[in-house]
Amino acid sequence: MRSVETDYLVVGAGAMGMAFTDALIDHADVHVTLVDRRHAPGGHWLDAYPFVQLHQASLFYGVASTVLGSGAVQRDGPEAGLQERACQSEIQAYFDDVLHRRFIGSGRVTFLGESEYHAEGSSHFVTSRVSRDTVQVHVRRRVVDATYLSPTIPATTPPPFNVTDDVHVVAINELATLVETPNNFVIVGSGKTATDGIVWLLAKGVPPDRIVWVRPRDPWMLNRAVVQPDPVVGIGLVADIMEAAASAESLDDLFLRLEAAGVMLRIDRDVIPTMAKTPTLAAWELNLLRTIKNVVRLGHIRHVTRGEIVLDEGSIPLAPGSLVVHCAASGLQYPPLVPIWGPDKIRLQTIRAGFPCFNAALTGYVEATRDDDRERNRLCPPNILPDTTASWARMQVRGTIAARTYGAEPDIATWANSCALNPARIEPAQRNDPAVRAGAARLAKYAEQGLARMSALAPEPFPNINTV
């Protein structure tokens, strides 16, 4: 068996593996072997539905050394005034360019695509899915698991319900390649993928009454206008969260206050949402989603037969000629929270709230610039991804404390302030802007009270995770 040597073996060339590798090679003279079972970098974006776009600004996505897109504000269309958001082909082209020009071009990264990683004890192997050749990889420094938060998507995850043979259930991807026009579309799912599917159908002229939306939970979503790479908007958002939290009587009250402040959006004003994965949504998308009146709130689907959809709390007829559209993969994953620097490997997770690319880049920077795992784990405690209002509040508390900890290190603060992926970036020249100062003053006024209140409303079940 052939063997190769490398300093770092990074498993997973999705956004997180790419962002980690980029920051690492920028700050350390090391060799990285990057492995993915997909043929190219970009992870889940390679199998996404063709009309997908980032839900956040392109500037917040990708790797630290290379901006995705042009950093431009949209001039036309329903999102005029908001930052551009890359579509699938742009994201794929971007990661291809970073891999070939920057990584492989540097001579310090080897990419083993279409290859499966596996370990046997402390030995590491990579097997080509094309040739079946296996190489043993001798790792001088670290193995990096960049698959720990890998999201599930409909194209690669079967629907989470039974389907009798003669019923047509398709992943959302197939909306773009229909052979026959269905009479009705039954969209299954409560999250960002379902909203994307509905917005796309409506924008293509499908009347709202031909869409049935099976929505087991109602979602809270972030108003895209308040998640923008602009320090005034960024600091205003954090100040809004802390101000709302400071006097919130319950988690529902917190989210209703954030709705009143223009931060959170919900589709149906008569329903208090329980889901808080909080992707961003624009006002024009919200208006379209509100035109769907056939909303089924009977829990999750158990099975679908030719004439019926059976759910946890009842059943509905399935009209002839309906197409059931699977948008029900859970997306975000919630594996156990573990120290990022473990004895066996580095497991990439989030640190500040959200923004996986920034967190992976921060991990790469800290790996390159510190030499003690205890210290690295102190600076970068793992965070959770949100699902409910309680986990969303916990994520805010954990993320704020973590950002204060790593931000207290002068070199990290300087690096983070130069990194476009960082939503909290305030360049030195912007610090004296009166609007930034006003936001900072409001944040200072409410931060401690807001953190204390969120901690009380959503107590921390992992109190000792910061200590390794």
Ligand SMILES: Cc1cc2nc3c(=O)[nH]c(=O)nc-3n(C[C@H](O)[C@H](O)[C@H](O)COP(=O)(O)OP(=O)(O)OC[C@H]3O[C@@H](n4cnc5c(N)ncnc54)[C@H](O)[C@@H]3O)c2cc1C
């Ligand atoms: C539709 C959608 C839209 C999103 N939009 C945004 C957004 O706008 N902004 C934002 O910040 N986040 C967004 N996210 C979330 C974000 O994309 C993800 O959290 C993050 O980018 C996922 O990257 P990843 O590298 O963790 O996982 P992945 O992209 O899944 O990459 C992991 C890779 O590991 C590989 N792999 C796994 N196991 C092995 C193995 N044994 N051997 C070899 N390879 C292996 C897989 O093939 C995969 O390519 C979105 C997510 C989805 C699903």
